[in-house]
Amino acid sequence: xxxxxxxxxxxxxxxxxxxxxxGIDGLDYILGAGIPRNRVxxxxxxxxxxxxxxxxxxxxxxxxxxxxxxxxxLSENREEMELVARSHGWSLDGIAFYELEKLEDQFKxxxxxxxxxxxxxxxxYTTSQIRRRIEEVKPARVVFDSLxxxxxxxxxxxxxxxxxxxxxxxxxxxxxxxxLLDDVGYETPEPxxxxxxxxxxxxxxxxAEYGAARRRLSVLKMRGVKFYDxxxxxxxxxxxxxxxxxxxxxxxxxxxSREKFxxxxxxxxxxxxxxxDRATSTVVIGPAGCGKSTLATLYAFRAAQQGExxxxxxxEENRETFMDRARGFGMDLxxxxxxxxxxxxxxxxxxxxxxxxxxxxxxxVAKNNTSxxxxxxxxxxxxxxxxxxxxxxxxxxxxxxxxxQGVLTILIVAQYGLLGQSMQTPVDITYVADTVIVLxxxxxxxxxKQALSVIKKRKxxxxxxxxxxxxxxxxxxxxxxxxxxxxxxxxxxxFTGANKQMLAAEEENA
Numbered sequence: 001x002x003x004x005x006x007x008x009x010x011x012x013x014x015x016x017x018x019x020x021x022x023g024i025d026g027l028d029y030i031l032g033a034g035i036p037r038n039r040v041x042x043x044x045x046x047x048x049x050x051x052x053x054x055x056x057x058x059x060x061x062x063x064x065x066x067x068x069x070x071x072x073x074l075s076e077n078r079e080e081m082e083l084v085a086r087s088h089g090w091s092l093d094g095i096a097f098y099e100l101e102k103l104e105d106q107f108k109x110x111x112x113x114x115x116x117x118x119x120x121x122x123x124x125y126t127t128s129q130i131r132r133r134i135e136e137v138k139p140a141r142v143v144f145d146s147l148x149x150x151x152x153x154x155x156x157x158x159x160x161x162x163x164x165x166x167x168x169x170x171x172x173x174x175x176x177x178x179x180l181l182d183d184v185g186y187e188t189p190e191p192x193x194x195x196x197x198x199x200x201x202x203x204x205x206x207x208a209e210y211g212a213a214r215r216r217l218s219v220l221k222m223r224g225v226k227f228y229d230x231x232x233x234x235x236x237x238x239x240x241x242x243x244x245x246x247x248x249x250x251x252x253x254x255x256x257s258r259e260k261f262x263x264x265x266x267x268x269x270x271x272x273x274x275x276x277d278r279a280t281s282t283v284v285i286g287p288a289g290c291g292k293s294t295l296a297t298l299y300a301f302r303a304a305q306q307g308e309x310x311x312x313x314x315x316e317e318n319r320e321t322f323m324d325r326a327r328g329f330g331m332d333l334x335x336x337x338x339x340x341x342x343x344x345x346x347x348x349x350x351x352x353x354x355x356x357x358x359x360x361x362x363x364x365v366a367k368n369n370t371s372x373x374x375x376x377x378x379x380x381x382x383x384x385x386x387x388x389x390x391x392x393x394x395x396x397x398x399x400x401x402x403x404x405q406g407v408l409t410i411l412i413v414a415q416y417g418l419l420g421q422s423m424q425t426p427v428d429i430t431y432v433a434d435t436v437i438v439l440x441x442x443x444x445x446x447x448x449k450q451a452l453s454v455i456k457k458r459k460x461x462x463x464x465x466x467x468x469x470x471x472x473x474x475x476x477x478x479x480x481x482x483x484x485x486x487x488x489x490x491x492x493x494x495f496t497g498a499n500k501q502m503l504a505a506e507e508e509n510a
Contacts, residue, residue, distance in 0.1 A: 020141070020177045023061030024054070026243030030219065030228045035199065037177050039223075040168050041277040042193050044184040045203030050236045051181040051214060052076070052084060054091075054203070055143040057240045058179055063094045067140035070096045072130055074149035081145075088240050097135040100126065100149065123153040127163055131170055139176050147182040147193065161192050168196055198223050203234075217243065233355025244355035247362065248316075258459075261372075261408050264302050267478035270463060271452070276435060277459040278371070281399045281409040283378075283430055286439030288414055290450050291471055293322070294329055296374045296410045296437070298476060301331045303372040303408075304338035310372035311343040311364045313357070315380025319346045322376075330475040343370070349383040354394050357381075361398065365405050373402060377412040378429060385389045396432055435460040439469070442485060442493040451488050452478065 019034035028034045045051040059069035066330045071092075071465050073081055078097050087090050127150075134142065147164075154160035171178050180193065184202070193198050197220040206214045216231045232244040260275035269275045276282055276299070284292045299312035314322055322344060333342055343364060347357060364370045375381060382391050395411075402409045413429060430436045436456040442449055449452060453466040466488050468479035 012387060020059050021052070021065075023057035024243050026232070026234070027217075027241075027246050030232055030243065030245050032226055032228075035177065035222075036225065037173070039198035040171055040177050040178045040180065040196070041199045041201070042180045042182060042197040043201045043203065044182050046205045047183060049203035049205040050241050051146055051203060051235070052081070053088070053236055054241050055145055055181055056081070056085060056088075056090065056181055056306065058091075059095050059141055059143055060090060062141040068096070069094070069141045070098065070134060070139035070143070071135045072098045072133070072142065072144045074100055074126075074144065075146050090237055090240075096133075096139065096330050098130060098139045123150065123159070123163060126150070126153060127167060130167075134171075134174060134176070134369045137198075138174070142171070142176050142178040143181065144178070145169070145181045147180055151192075157192055164193055164196055197221075197289065199225070209352075210449075212351050216353075216355075226371070233353040235353065235356055242356075242359075244353070244359040246355070247358050247397045250405060261299065262302070263298055264305075265298070265476055265478055267467065268476070269466065270479070271454050271465070272435070272457065273460045273462050276408055278408050279406045280434035281403065281411065281432070282435040282437060283393060283411045283413055283433040283436045284439065285413040285430070286415060287441065290439040290441060291469060291476075292412045292439055292469060292476065293317075293376050294325065295452075295469075295476065296376060296412055297322075297326050297331060297333075299408070300342060300372050300374050301326065301333065304333075304342040305336065306340065307341070308371045309341045309343070309364075309368050310374070311345070311368075312374040312376060313344075313361070314344065314346045314376050315349055315383075316377055319344055328473065329471050330473055343368070344474075347380070349380055354381075354499070358394070358401075360400055362401065365402065365407055370407065372408045372410070374410045375412065377414050379414050381394050390431065392429065395429060399432060430456065438489060440466075440488050442482075442488050444485075444495070451482060455490065 004210070008431075018037055020037045021028055021034045022031070043051055043054060050407055052417040055071070059071060062069045071081065077099050078092075081097070084093055149165065151160050154163060180197065182193065201217060202218050202220055204215065207217065208214055215234050215236070216229050217234055219227045219229065224302045228245060230246060232243055232245050234241055236242075259278050262267075262269050263272075263273040284296055286292050297312065300312050303310040307344060312322070322331050333339055333344065345360070361373060364373070378395075411429065411433065423437065432494075435454070435458070438453050438455050442451050450469045450471075451466050452462075452469040454462040465481035465483075466485075467481055470477045482488060482496055486496050487493045
């Protein structure tokens, strides 16, 4: 039911006999292979959070497994439910329905009460009709949409609780798995039903200051089931609800690799003691325009050339600009051998939640065996996060997952400002990364040049010099150590040597 996410959760492709699939692979993954059968569950959610869509997916999954389903629609009629289904390309054929009586039927003379309060009679009548319909259909799966109508009929919280207890006991004797949908405001909800049911899921629709609203879910309670706690992003797309579990709960293999990944530029590999280590993360940091993206693209291009798969996720520039720049420096990402093994995807942080982005990366690794991942840049990724604190936590989870998969990850961080003390970093991610490469501008002979240095490398050693870096139509060139300068990394270098011959002069004489 969840489309492209299906193959990313192989660990829940099977379900125990006493578990019922929700029809959403990501949610089944969070619940440890679905929900226990013959129990009653509550799904609370803000208006527009996707409760009805989730309930329909649950019933359709049962229909696909040959199980009878019943939708008790108390707030919408069948035509409205079918409209929701058609928007996702579904057919509700085979799903039984129960609807409240039409409004005009409630004002017939025989329905007017003079002794009892109307709420008492109407609630008892409605619940008795629901039980009768359940006995007729004998469903294996039942969805109540929603409890708000029964709560209004009950008026008294105590009466509503007693009625729900009676319904729970009735359902327990009918061997059916039941989901109760309930609206919840943005204030603390009344815990009338939470203590009765076997499990509780909360769906939230969180408005962003800019861009699309974000949706997230959490499992508040699940008796006798080990589930993955915390918030998990989800989205509603054509085809239903898609849930993106947090990567910290990944149970995939752990890969420990000591293999080096060569850039194809011998001087750059020399700086890195033979190359970047696989199953590690590298941060490339520097001011705008100094060559961070081009340097990261070199590794993705190299991976595709040697038969591996790579993925570049662009948060700031568009795909065409990325391709044109790479082509100008000798890397034709469209026509060179291995171009089909390179994924270049443009990301809109205003429309995509962090959990959805992590899921895309996970699918690229799990389904396509991607070995190199480039995120360009972390500044754009930061715009998708509510705060810097959550960005660091989310990035740590993503890097841990990719490291377990043996993936070489390259993160680009753009510093604000070009020179000296004006350069600032929007977020400090260097302590999370295994390798840190710093790029800088410096002036020499009336020209603005670029320099490169490796500041940190957890695995193995690295050269501690600062070298000139030049971009040519034939690719990236790394020069000799800049021993004639002091203060290059500060952004305000000072020339202290007598030898003014630089990389450009060496190329002219070559």
